[in-house]
Amino acid sequence: MQVQVRLFATYREIVGAGQLAWTLRDGTTVGQLVDAVLAKYPRLVGHGNSMLLAVNHEVVRSDSILREGDEVALLPPVSGGAR
Amino acid sequence: MIEIQRSRIDVEAVVNSVRRDDAGAIVVFLGSVRSDPEVRALDYEVYKPMALRTLTELVERAKEKFGALEMSIVHRVGRVPVRGDSVVLACAAAHRSEAFAACAWAMDEVKRIVPIWKTEAGPRRPRAKPDGNPRGRPAAHRKVP
Numbered sequence: 001m002q003v004q005v006r007l008f009a010t011y012r013e014i015v016g017a018g019q020l021a022w023t024l025r026d027g028t029t030v031g032q033l034v035d036a037v038l039a040k041y042p043r044l045v046g047h048g049n050s051m052l053l054a055v056n057h058e059v060v061r062s063d064s065i066l067r068e069g070d071e072v073a074l075l076p077p078v079s080g081g082a083r
Numbered sequence: 084m085i086e087i088q089r090s091r092i093d094v095e096a097v098v099n100s101v102r103r104d105d106a107g108a109i110v111v112f113l114g115s116v117r118s119d120p121e122v123r124a125l126d127y128e129v130y131k132p133m134a135l136r137t138l139t140e141l142v143e144r145a146k147e148k149f150g151a152l153e154m155s156i157v158h159r160v161g162r163v164p165v166r167g168d169s170v171v172l173a174c175a176a177a178h179r180s181e182a183f184a185a186c187a188w189a190m191d192e193v194k195r196i197v198p199i200w201k202t203e204a205g206p207r208r209p210r211a212k213p214d215g216n217p218r219g220r221p222a223a224h225r226k227v228p
C-alpha cells in the first residue's frame with residue numbers, strides 16, 4: 001500500500017521535500033514508518049524525541065496501523081512562545 | 084471566524100465577527116512580530132487542514148470551559164514584517180472575567196498545539212538549508228508573539 005508523508009519546517013528543510021510517497025506492507029504502524037523515514041534520512045534522527053505524529057490531520061500514537069492512502073504528518077514542535 | 088491567510092488581518096472584521104447582543108465584553112489579542120537584532124520579519128508555515136481543525140476544536144473547548152459566547156481566530160502565514168500582526172484572537176463573553184480567561188487560555192493553546200511554525204528572516208540570518216545544516220535560530224525557540 002502507499003501513504004503520503006508530509007514534512008514541515010525543519011524536517012522539510014532536512015529532507016529537501018515537503019511530501020513523499022511511501023510504499024509499505026499492509027499492517028505497518030506509524031512508528032515503523034517513522035523508523036523507515038529516519039533510516040533513509042539519518043539527519044532527522046536527532047529530532048525523533050520531539051516529533052509529533054498525525055494521520056489524516058489527527059494526532060496518533062506510534063502503534064496506530066496505517067491504511068492505504070493515509071496522510072502521515074511528521075510534525076516538529078510548534079512555534080511556542082511561553083510569554 | 085477561523086481563518087489562515089497570507090494577507091494582512093482586518094482586526095475590526097475579526098472583532099465584529101464576535102459581537103452579540105448578550106456579550107458585555109470583548110477581549111482582543113494581537114500577536115505582533117517583534118523587532119530583534121538582525122530580524123526583519125518572521126516566516127510562518129502551516130499544516131493548514133490540521134491547523135483549521137485544531138483551531139475549531141479549541142474554540143469549542145474555550146466556549147465550554149469558560150462560557151465564552153463567541154471566539155474568532157485568524158492567523159497569518161508567509162512573511163510577516165516587524166510590527167505586523169501574525170495572529171488576532173477575539174473573544175466575546177457576558178462579562179470581562181470570562182472573556183479575559185478564555186482569550187488567555189486559547190492563545191496559549193494556539194501556541195502549544197496548532198501546527199504553525201515560524202522562522203526568523205533577516206539580512207544576516209539565512210534560512211536553514213536542505214542539507215540539514217540549519218544556521219538560523221530554530222523557529223521553536225522564538226518567543227513571540
